Amino acid sequence: MKSLPKSASHLLRSLLLPVMLIPFIGSGQTTWKEVLLPATTSAFTMMDFADSLNGILFSENGTYAMTEDGGNSWTIDSVHVSWRVTQVKMFPPRTCWVITKKYYNIDTVLYTTSGKDWNHITAPESVKTAWIGEAGFSSPTTIWLPSLSGIYRSDDAGATWSVNRHASGMWCSIVFADSLNGYLAFQTSGVGGEVYGNTFQTENGGSTWDTIKHDHMLSYRAIRFYTPAVGYYYSRWVGLDGMPSYGYVEATYDGGLTRHSIRSYDYGDIFGCILYPSGGLLLITEKNSLKPMPSDSTKFTIAAEYNGLKLVDFESTSERSNWILAAGNRLFQSIGTPTEVPGRQTIEPGEYRLEANYPNPFNPETHLAYTVAQPSLISITIYDMLGREVDRVLDGYRDAGIYTAAWNARTFSSGVYVARMVAIPQGTTAGGAFTAARKLILQK
16 A cells, blocks of 8 residues: 655645635526516515416415516416415416425415415325425326325325325425426434435336435435436535534436536525536525626626625526526526536636535545646545555546545445545646645544
8 A cells, every 4th residue: 555645644634624616517607687577565585487488476475476478477466374485386377386384394285276266275184293395296286295204195286195105204305307207305314413315216206216315414405307317406414513514416417327516615505506408507506696797787697706686596497497586576587508518617727626525424435526727637545544545536637627526435444534636737747736635534
């Protein structure tokens, strides 16, 4: 085994501060235009668009606005609710579902096929008394309610219910790309407060579910799929013993079989992503804001810093149908689309980074995001605390971009290890190399 070089030994004695990833993925900035909304005293807090034409905006107190022509005209109405509206789902032309919650428990399920004349649906009693996650909808009449007591399904707009799946844990989110292809997220707690996350997939409308990923220390919060293949998972890594928690997005272009992770350190909750079959990705968080373009004040761009128009919600239904709801009941639609290769991020020249691994502690697999400023020979090597090389994760050329490498420590003992990255820019020698190290904690 090789010994750790002296320059890396110094890095072992200092903990590198986390470095934030830029929250924009893509080769171009998306441009947004404002869509005028009718005046109302209620503040819209959420929305759903079934396609580029049909959409609905909702306030927590039951006031809503609907459009059938892409926002050119709107109708304002309201429905009585006792507790706050937390979720809305629309199917064209005017079928809508609304979920209200009393704290973390479901209070009311509302359903309409006309955009008015709402039916108040009685949810199963066991769901009413249990924490409930994000509901899913596989057809205009089929609703799925994930809860601590299992997953409940109704195929007749809430007239009757059946239990689709039992488990000891928390069903967090269900989403369907169409009537057959669906995804769900589940988490449970282990000894000492450890969190285990699982994601499942169905290709037969929920008759059976197959596990597609199991993660240690991950708390899955939401799933979005725009086609059966293209979507993303938003999760939180839960830090124990004073370690920080953070969120990140896993984008997939093959139905979840492989995922490209985008880390979010200090960007708050993630509203969502614009994902395209061609590979483009734009990450939108609560710390972003909208700012007018200097060349044309009628058009807006998303700023990384939080000093513009505050974002409230985000919705994406297709490559050309992306919407942002901002403070003050202001609605924006995208009029430009970025393009990018999956798993890579456009960056400014001169930046090399090795991010902290996630999850950490881990068992048995962890991931290392790294930034390459220009075409370079990249190596990522694993050392034990005696400075001995025990594994080589990566050794090869990479173009400029952001990548993720995985280290599977299934055959290694519990303990502290160090991942060291060396980047030698093309056309230079080892003397001009960039080096960085991260501490990895394997806990079996």
